[in-house]
Amino acid sequence: MTPHSAILCVALGNSLPPATLAQALQGHVVHHVDSLKEAERLQVLLSARVGVLLLSAELPQPQAALEAFLLRCWQMRWIVVLPPSLLAQPYWRSLLHTHCHDFHTLPADAARLNQTLGHALGLAALAPLTRPDKPALLEQMVGPSRALxxxxxxxxxxxxxxxPVLITGESGTGKELVAQAVHGLSARRSAPFIAVNCGAMPASLIHAELFGHERGAYTGASRERRGLIEAAQGGTLLLDEIGDLPLELQANLLRFLQEKTIFRLGSTASRPVDVRVLAATHVDLAQAVARGSFREDLYYRLNVLALEVPPLRQRRDDLLPLAEHFFERYASERASQLRGFSKAAELAIAAHDWPGNVRELLNRVRRAMVMAAGRLIMPDDLGLAAATPERAAVALDDARVLAERAAIAASLLEAGSNVAQAARRLGVSRMTLYRLLAKHGIPVRSHQGDIGRAAPG
Structure with a gap:
């Protein structure tokens, strides 16, 4: 079997008649599964790039789970076989258009399906030449939550x-990891990735560090020196904590973004620079603009594309997978007798609010791996109080509320703030969605068919 030549056949609900399916898949190496979890495990194991997804009118999995699965398996070319009744629904047409290589309606033509599979396998064989594999940095963004x-x-x-991309999020959420993943997935991945912490350098040195200087530009400048912007030539520059950049330097940065040239300190000649700029901050830059501490024109230059990294309290489904990931990642540091987390520790992790986000979880897990005296990590080893049944129940209720709010917000984003379309994605009526918007305090921008309409208070 050559790389990526396996076909993954995922049957959700009723599938094709065995004879028809066998005829369509004749001559191919096929692996049959009947759950999304097993499909994802097998896809990674086989490095499969082509899949057949068999859908029935009544699916055993919720639509959100299927959409999340297709997002995680973005490198697959999916051929979907479905009843015409599903194709008549806007949600399924949108899903096919967004995630799928081709589709067939029942009753399927075996010869046509076989031809489609052969074409998809041919394109998959070319994929390593035209599209990079998912980098390890993306795999470090661990968790099944909808937000992630x-x-x-x-x-x-x-x-x-x-x-340019503006990456926002609370401290400790992993904004630099997101920036590294953007760089690693881009065509510039073989060029430098330079990260600059604008809040960690003295204001008097930032200009020379970013733009470089000429010999004799100031006392002690005995030779010319290129700055960090030039060091990122051809690659990506991350300006971390951009909200802490002094106002006087914001004008110089704006000129660089507009003209793609820089002036070294002490030089009168401009230098062209080819650099993609990413910026990250935990500060609300729109509020900083209103206060006058951040330039409005620079804000709009940086905020062309926006990525918001959600806090860990909004990703409770990711807590235990992340803790286990860190446990395995730092296995060399753990005590020899340690085998994992106790149930009490898992409950304590689920009940904690994690104000320090992923960084706090990492630090607590690494400390517990060293300090734990038994075979299992206990809440005390993590520096957390044991969760009582009452606290565990409250944490579960909070998780449900957060999950509901995240699902609504994600559906609105995907639907471009069109309430009617978002309601269809969620499988509820428009009036029900309005009530949920009011319950969670989620604002809605006017859009298409909902112009002038706001969530009732």
Missing amino acids: TQLRGQLQRVAGVLA
């Missing part, structure tokens, strides 16, 4: 263009 799944899909689309 959506972010992974967004950054893959953003990586393919050259426009």
